[in-house]
Amino acid sequence: MSDALGRLDLLALDDDVADENRLLRSTVRKFADDRLRPNIRDWFESGELPARELAQEFGALGVLGMHLEGYGCQGSTATQYGIVCAEIEAVDSGLRSLVSVQGSLAMYAIHAYGSEEQKQRWLPGMAEGTSIGCFGLTESDAGSDPGSMRTRARRDGTDWVLHGAKMWITNGSIADVAVVWARTEDEADGTKGSVRGFLVERGTPGFSTHDVHHKLSLRASVTSELVLDDVRLPADAMLPGARGLSGPLGCLTEARYGIIWGVTGSARDALTATIDYACSRTQFGRPIAGFQLTQKKLADMAVSLNQAQLVARRLGDLKDAGQIKPHQISFGKFANVRAALDICRDARSILGGSGITTEYPVLRHAVNLETVYTYEGTHEVHTLVLGAQLTGLDAFR
Amino acid sequence: MNIVVLMKQVPDTYAERKLQAGDNTLDRDASDAVINEIDEYAIEEGLLLKEAHGGEVTILTMGPDRATESIRKALSMGADKGVHVLDDALHGSCAITTAKVLAKALGTVEYDLVIAGSEATDSRLSIVPALVSEALGVAQLSGARKVTVDGSTVTIERTTDTGFDRVEGAVPAVVSVVEKINEPRYPSFKGIMAAKSKPVTTLSLSDLGLSPDEVGLVASTTTVESYEEAPPRAAGTIVKDEGNGGAAIAEYLASRKLI
Ligand SMILES: Cc1cc2nc3c(=O)[nH]c(=O)nc-3n(C[C@H](O)[C@H](O)[C@H](O)COP(=O)(O)OP(=O)(O)OC[C@H]3O[C@@H](n4cnc5c(N)ncnc54)[C@H](O)[C@@H]3O)c2cc1C
Ligand SMILES: Cc1cc2nc3c(=O)[nH]c(=O)nc-3n(C[C@H](O)[C@H](O)[C@H](O)COP(=O)(O)OP(=O)(O)OC[C@H]3O[C@@H](n4cnc5c(N)ncnc54)[C@H](O)[C@@H]3O)c2cc1C
Numbered sequence: 082m083s084d085a086l087g088r089l090d091l092l093a094l095d096d097d098v099a100d101e102n103r104l105l106r107s108t109v110r111k112f113a114d115d116r117l118r119p120n121i122r123d124w125f126e127s128g129e130l131p132a133r134e135l136a137q138e139f140g141a142l143g144v145l146g147m148h149l150e151g152y153g154c155q156g157s158t159a160t161q162y163g164i165v166c167a168e169i170e171a172v173d174s175g176l177r178s179l180v181s182v183q184g185s186l187a188m189y190a191i192h193a194y195g196s197e198e199q200k201q202r203w204l205p206g207m208a209e210g211t212s213i214g215c216f217g218l219t220e221s222d223a224g225s226d227p228g229s230m231r232t233r234a235r236r237d238g239t240d241w242v243l244h245g246a247k248m249w250i251t252n253g254s255i256a257d258v259a260v261v262w263a264r265t266e267d268e269a270d271g272t273k274g275s276v277r278g279f280l281v282e283r284g285t286p287g288f289s290t291h292d293v294h295h296k297l298s299l300r301a302s303v304t305s306e307l308v309l310d311d312v313r314l315p316a317d318a319m320l321p322g323a324r325g326l327s328g329p330l331g332c333l334t335e336a337r338y339g340i341i342w343g344v345t346g347s348a349r350d351a352l353t354a355t356i357d358y359a360c361s362r363t364q365f366g367r368p369i370a371g372f373q374l375t376q377k378k379l380a381d382m383a384v385s386l387n388q389a390q391l392v393a394r395r396l397g398d399l400k401d402a403g404q405i406k407p408h409q410i411s412f413g414k415f416a417n418v419r420a421a422l423d424i425c426r427d428a429r430s431i432l433g434g435s436g437i438t439t440e441y442p443v444l445r446h447a448v449n450l451e452t453v454y455t456y457e458g459t460h461e462v463h464t465l466v467l468g469a470q471l472t473g474l475d476a477f478r
Numbered sequence: 479m480n481i482v483v484l485m486k487q488v489p490d491t492y493a494e495r496k497l498q499a500g501d502n503t504l505d506r507d508a509s510d511a512v513i514n515e516i517d518e519y520a521i522e523e524g525l526l527l528k529e530a531h532g533g534e535v536t537i538l539t540m541g542p543d544r545a546t547e548s549i550r551k552a553l554s555m556g557a558d559k560g561v562h563v564l565d566d567a568l569h570g571s572c573a574i575t576t577a578k579v580l581a582k583a584l585g586t587v588e589y590d591l592v593i594a595g596s597e598a599t600d601s602r603l604s605i606v607p608a609l610v611s612e613a614l615g616v617a618q619l620s621g622a623r624k625v626t627v628d629g630s631t632v633t634i635e636r637t638t639d640t641g642f643d644r645v646e647g648a649v650p651a652v653v654s655v656v657e658k659i660n661e662p663r664y665p666s667f668k669g670i671m672a673a674k675s676k677p678v679t680t681l682s683l684s685d686l687g688l689s690p691d692e693v694g695l696v697a698s699t700t701t702v703e704s705y706e707e708a709p710p711r712a713a714g715t716i717v718k719d720e721g722n723g724g725a726a727i728a729e730y731l732a733s734r735k736l737i
Contacts, residue, residue, distance in 0.1 A: 101550075108670065142667065143667030157671075
């Protein structure tokens with residue numbers, strides 16, 4: 082453990098980590114240090130990620146869909162899944178996004194709402210990382226308000242025909258299977274149309290993808306547009322278990338949970354880099370860490386990091402006890418992403434000019450967290466969820 | 479084929495290491511403890527041989543209480559069981575007594591091959607494998623960059639200045655390995671959870687038929703008479719590249735007689 086890392090554990094949270102979780106943490110940390118950290122600058126700067134290889138390495142570690150049961154998944158605790166998210170995000174939020182989208186969005190959707198055949202067909206390969214999944218909910222005109230989506234699924238005999246487009250889809254162009262959410266039309270027998278999930282395989286006629294370039298954030302992650310131009314699917318491509326927006330929202334609750342832990346990793350990484358830097362950088366004849374203003378920043382940052390870690394642990398315990406509520410997940414995403422973003426911005430200031438380069442991780446983490454602040458429910462949306470919980474009044478619309 | 483891997487827990491190489499006042503032995507609580515780096519390669523080689531030939535891999539270690547963490551890690555990589563020689567009287571054992579204890583412990587398990595690392599990063603004697611093979615009366619094949627087993631013959635390759643030696647011996651034998659031999663795997667999550675229920679036998683000195691006065695500081699053939707703290711690291715020299723960076727670095731290296 083780096084010295085700074087040890088000193089940061091102000092509340093001695095480390096003492097409570099179970100032996101097997103400690104081993105899990107040190108294993109993923111070592112994997113991240115050996116395999117991810119040496120390359121992250123290149124991946125981020127070039128905007129290119131060897132995602133297929135990485136997925137297989139993550140698969141071999143057993144972290145893809147690790148918290149799901151059966152079908153080649155490991156059935157881990159929520160806390161264990163959280164520990165893994167934090168260690169991966171300590172390198173980069175984009176890498177954690179690869180893992181979250183695969184496990185918590187795509188695999189979770191199939192696991193929770195899929196037929197037995199769909200689960201058998203996809204989950205084992207996705208757990209190994211030989212098949213990659215993506216999750217298409219957002220559209221260019223339907224972000225915070227996914228209910229306004231325009232993508233349609235039309236019945237034609239027993240087939241479904243999908244038409245529309247999805248935007249900002251992580252893992253989109255590398256996915257072997259896309260979980261696409263579309264609105265069905267009212268049926269002849271009087272059944273009302275609703276939002277349903279479909280499994281669209283790579284290569285299906287009419288299905289194409291285009292990567293989003295020119296990103297300033299989450300550059301070490303594939304982000305794509307999915308175009309569905311009258312894509313014909315057999316009846317069994319629909320996820321039978323999800324009807325209405327609660328389907329995709331259930332998946333998002335899963336993925337947000339991982340973020341709550343994940344961002345404690347990026348914040349921790351920025352802070353350890355900053356403490357190391359501040360202790361060795363000399364100005365006016367002494368280390369800048371010795372100035373009161375720097376110490377105030379470090380104290381604020383370290384306290385909020387420890388608080389964020391406590392929140393993550395509490396929510397992990399609630400989730401493992403099967404008691405977690407959606408507004409608690411909103412609490413975690415709201416509190417922890419804000420804290421992490423503030424920590425990384427302050428960290429940047431302590432590094433001075435060096436802080437704006439990719440030589441140090443701090444600004445890379447900060448710009449990545451701008452995405453994390455917005456995806457999986459924007460910070461404002463989670464604010465309103467908490468507001469509704471506190472007042473009983475819904476301020477969304 | 480049954481394999482025993484000799485694994486030592488050592489203080490993290492990257493952490494500051496300290497000797498303790500009083501008996502001048504290593505303060506093993508002062509820093510994080512890890513598996514001796516080369517021993518991870520020894521474990522990996524054991525697992526590869528097991529995958530090729532069947533059998534079981536047993537991890538044998540002599541060390542303090544917390545060495546169980548390292549045994550669990552080895553089990554999570556895929557080893558089948560552990561043997562932990564644990565006794566307060568072992569504190570301060572030298573290489574010769576360590577090897578004596580390990581050889582006794584090897585008497586409690588069945589093995590065709592013993593695999594060790596070529597050097598422990600803390601005391602760096604590179605002698606335990608040789609001492610163990612001597613105590614067992616079996617062949618020693620040291621410094622292996624490649625190991626093959628064919629029936630009752632074990633063959634290794636050892637790098638030399640001009641090429642490599644091929645060394646052959648009969649099993650059972652003790653083989654020590656170097657880092658070139660393989661790339662140790664990361665434990666998988668599944669492996670970590672499975673390791674929790676794998677058997678680890680703890681053996682005390684009396685289980686091995688040894689008495690406290692045969693081991694530990696009292697029986698040690700070497701003692702640390704005195705030591706000095708390493709001088710604090712001086713500030714490094716920063717060479718600013720103003721067009722003459724290459725020459726400045728060459729000059730620096732020459733001043734240290736490195737080139
Ligand atoms: C890199 C990246 C990866 C992504 N990956 C995926 C993915 O894999 N799958 C997927 O489906 N989506 C993904 N998204 C999309 C992401 O979830 C959306 O960007 C997000 O939901 C916000 O939608 P929007 O961008 O359309 O913003 P908008 O919804 O237009 O919001 C703009 C602003 O208005 C605010 N706002 C909106 N409504 C309200 C309101 N009622 N009250 C107060 N403020 C409001 C928002 O909080 C925000 O500040 C990704 C996005 C990014 C940037
Ligand atoms: C100066 C000195 C001070 C010492 N101080 C202490 C002390 O404070 N506390 C203490 O407990 N011991 C102490 N020892 C003992 C020492 O730590 C070693 O156990 C012993 O000397 C073996 O030498 P080595 O570690 O250099 O092994 P090497 O011969 O370099 O190791 C080669 C291989 O042998 C195997 N091996 C070595 N040791 C073990 C082991 N214990 N269990 C299983 N496999 C093993 C591993 O496979 C290793 O890769 C000291 C020894 C010396 C010479």
